[in-house]
Amino acid sequence: MSEHSDDDAPMISVKIVISGGFGVGKTTFIGAISEIEPLATEAEITDQSVGVDDLRGVDGKTTTTVALDFGRISLDESLRLYLFGTPGQDRFTFLWDDLVDGALGAVVLLDTRRIDDCFMAIDYFEERQVSFLVAVNVFEATPRFELDEVREALGIGADVPMLECDARNRGSVKGVLVALTEQVLVRRLAEVGAL
Amino acid sequence: MTGADPGPWPPPPEPFEEEGDAQARPPDPRMIPAWDPASWHPSLTDEGPRHLDEADEDLVIRPFLLTGGRTRPVEETVRLEAQVVARPSAAVDPVRFEALQILEACRQVLSVAEVAARLRLPLGVVRVLVADLVAEQQLDLVEQQALSVDLLERIRDRVRAL
Numbered sequence: 001m002s003e004h005s006d007d008d009a010p011m012i013s014v015k016i017v018i019s020g021g022f023g024v025g026k027t028t029f030i031g032a033i034s035e036i037e038p039l040a041t042e043a044e045i046t047d048q049s050v051g052v053d054d055l056r057g058v059d060g061k062t063t064t065t066v067a068l069d070f071g072r073i074s075l076d077e078s079l080r081l082y083l084f085g086t087p088g089q090d091r092f093t094f095l096w097d098d099l100v101d102g103a104l105g106a107v108v109l110l111d112t113r114r115i116d117d118c119f120m121a122i123d124y125f126e127e128r129q130v131s132f133l134v135a136v137n138v139f140e141a142t143p144r145f146e147l148d149e150v151r152e153a154l155g156i157g158a159d160v161p162m163l164e165c166d167a168r169n170r171g172s173v174k175g176v177l178v179a180l181t182e183q184v185l186v187r188r189l190a191e192v193g194a195l
Numbered sequence: 196m197t198g199a200d201p202g203p204w205p206p207p208p209e210p211f212e213e214e215g216d217a218q219a220r221p222p223d224p225r226m227i228p229a230w231d232p233a234s235w236h237p238s239l240t241d242e243g244p245r246h247l248d249e250a251d252e253d254l255v256i257r258p259f260l261l262t263g264g265r266t267r268p269v270e271e272t273v274r275l276e277a278q279v280v281a282r283p284s285a286a287v288d289p290v291r292f293e294a295l296q297i298l299e300a301c302r303q304v305l306s307v308a309e310v311a312a313r314l315r316l317p318l319g320v321v322r323v324l325v326a327d328l329v330a331e332q333q334l335d336l337v338e339q340q341a342l343s344v345d346l347l348e349r350i351r352d353r354v355r356a357l
Contacts, residue, residue: 010338012337013276013339015276033357036309068308068318070308070312075349075350076353079350079353080276081350081354082308084308098275099275102274102276104350177354178354178355181350181354181355182351185344185347185348188342188347189344
């Protein structure tokens with residue numbers, strides 16, 4: 001690190017990706033635990049990405065903006081955890097590579113009323129072998145299902161942890177992040193043969 | 196910020212002679228009176244520069260104009276969560292307005308995503324500009340740590356202690 005840093009240790013940053021369908025509660029989830037207001041930044045869809053992004057039906061529109069929520073948690077004086085929410089709409093999936101690149105792991109938030117909204121996220125993380133878990137966001141009006149039923153509906157293996165959470169509740173959100181970091185650690189230890 | 200009320204409207208020019216029962220069209224408040232140059236641009240008014248808000252999303256200038264049309268950074272390792280900090284000696288040509296703003300914001304260690312949010316610029320644009328400044332040795336990019344078992348344990352413990 002450079003000589004002018006105030007801190008002794010270099011700043012380490014890690015990130016976790018929060019994904020799920022549109023309106024499933026990603027912004028709420030991030031806001032419940034972030035120390036900064038979830039900030040919406042924008043990425044541009046330029047002419048270059050027209051082939052990637054589906055712009056059919058929006059005649060004459062060659063550029064648009066998308067809000068990306070993110071939050072920050074200072075874990076200690078030299079370790080920052082960032083939470084990045086994926087854009088909800090399918091048409092922004094080309095941004096995912098940048099969001100997921102180097103991520104510790106991912107949370108797939110699920111609304112049991114719209115289970116198929118998260119298939120894309122699950123496929124994406126499975127394909128790229130990103131550690132992820134499924135957090136069922138419990139809405140008051142949501143019919144409750146046994147997690148095993150949800151697992152079956154999603155068609156995911158027993159190795160993917162599933163838990164219920166309340167995205168508005170800091171303790172609940174923290175529980176999800178603990179479960180994810182635990183899972184990442186266990187997976188790594190298995191890889192290095194320590195387990 | 197300009198309020199909803201445009202204030203006392205300058206007296207419109209002489210109304211046209213209307214024929215028959217045609218209604219005189221009231222002046223459109225969005226129109227800029229030619230006799231009042233101060234209102235031509237928001238920054239020329241007494242209220243000073245205006246902050247961007249929702250209404251400004253249709254910017255006239257395309258965002259990637261700021262990067263000379265480049266959409267990828269010179270250094271691909273500049274991740275969104277990468278931490279950058281300005282060197283004390285950092286100085287750029289004042290006409291590089293965005294670069295100056297980035298150096299200003301990066302007096303403290305910030306992630307690329309936070310810089311983009313503060314400057315209200317698209318992430319892709321800021322990534323390119325930050326990578327340029329790193330290449331020019333105006334900004335220091337904090338090297339990314341590999342996710343070692345030790346680091347993973349530290350993260351897990353710290354998250355649990357939140």
